Amino acid sequence: MGKKLLLEHINVPGIETFEVYRKQGGYASVEKALKTMTPDAVTEEVKKSGLRGRGGAGFPAGMKWSFLDRKSEKPRYLVCNADESEPGTFKDRYLMEKIPHILVEGMITSSFALGARTSYIYVRGEYMYVIRILEKAIAEAYANGFLGKNILGTDYSLDLYVQPGAGAYICGEETALLESLEGKRGNPRLKPPFPAIAGLYASPTVVNNVETIAAVVPIVNMGGDEYAKIGIGKSTGTKLISASGHINKPGVYEIELGLPVEEFIYSDEYCGGIWKGRKLKACVPGGSSVPILPGELLLKTAKGEQRLMTYESLSDGGFVSGSMLGSGGFIVYDETACIVRNLWTFARFYHHESCGQCSPCREGTGWMEKVLHRIEHGHGQASDIDLLVDVAKKIEGNTICPLGDAAAWPVASAIRHFREEFEFHVKHPEKVVNPKHFEITPFVSERVAVIG
């Protein structure tokens, strides 16, 4: 069994209440930080821990914190990103629903480190019931002196609020989130200035993912150096993985970074293997935005090394033969899954979610959706495949925010690894009219061997 830092007490009855959470050692990081440490010392521990942002980009959290403009006269803000809308990702919801107090605790300790006096947790609107759970937890924290004026009798005071979104994936992008929190459309801002200088209400702001903030709790409790001993190289600590798709046991798992991918998929402790006794065909290991990998490239790198669940190993080979750990949204496909149809759902998603500010993204995502719809429904032409590659290339790098790239990468990678399948759709329209066509007549490419 791997070490559990976030989900250790997940099965303790009543852990969602303050009382039980506190009995399990909860809020110790607040006591330690506020009573025995300076804010900078807390930031130093986070730096030493090597913790990387769990929202997708993997940027070192301590470094981000150190960029915060501490000289400004303006108030500073910590905003927690609980927008969680990347297809395949549902770990933050699980954590907030089951152990809301670990996020509240992390928010207090982190806000103290950053000198924030007001902090917000921005939660996607569809998680309205999670918002209730968080509000209850926050009320309990106030009632027990962990929030509000002079926390634990110190001179540190903090107010913490939950803010609902209203159904827009783009509000997960940090500057769009800040716009939304200001009561506007979620249009990403041009950077610079970065939020660390001018974020919420043009004040210095740090935006961190739910899991990142929760991880500050064990880091402060055990010390950054101890935390950094877990994991491999620059992938330190534990990570929540949301596992979905064609596996026996979908769900949220906390793993020690460095676990072999093969063990994660096949071991009974985690995904429990591919469902219905079928074989592994492909996987999107880090949320819908990251490149898809065929089974053999998922389990082993192009160099033949065992693939591990780390930022480095999953991206080994770059976009030619690798992918990314991303948000940890691990989506598995069995041998009958139609790559084209899956990709069409992703393209439709990005088209729907584009905020529309940049023409390459607004128009390009629309074109990709249309062309994929055409191929998948048996009206495609051979030239459509290269057209898709071309559109994806023209979006990439030409937009204000990374949503454009996020829409382009899945298309480019699916065609790179599964071109035969797209060609098959074009050549045999009569065979693909049924959405479940591969389940009926399994498609087996010569190049893309199925695994398992």
Next chain:
Amino acid sequence: MSETKTIQFSEETMATVQRLIKRYPEGRQKSALLPLLHIAQAEFDGWLSPAVMDYVAVILSIKPIEVYEVASFYTMYNLNPVGKCLIEVCQTGPCWSRGSDDIVEHFEKKLGIKVGETTSDGQFTLKTVECLGSCGTAPMLQCGGDFYENLTNDKVDTLIEKLRANGQRSTYMKDNRVM
């Protein structure tokens, strides 16, 4: 529908609204717009008519256009009337891979409507939506702030019966527990 009703929050809701506005710094009351629109939608028949949006603009001392542009940007706000129960079935990759197409088809058959339509008795509106962060329990749907997960055709049948018997409007803001 709501046009005949006076557009005004109850005193209780108004108190909540005032409490919400205090969460933001002086002069930043516009930050309360998204929560207010959720509340307004719940109080006024599940959708935001122009009159309702104008009312929200007055409360927050902002221009009506500032409300319209936000209301039209976010998918959770309905700018047209919807049935009492808005059924939103997720159809993105992970849900699709576990059979969301079949669930949508089953709903269409059971309710006798297509995606995007409302039943003639005004009870159900059927919609497909993108990933709701519940891919580990796919296929799934959302109705009025409740998630229904690991769906099967049987579960869909039971749900339709349950919602029909209940007869209430499903809303995100259940029991008037407004934030």
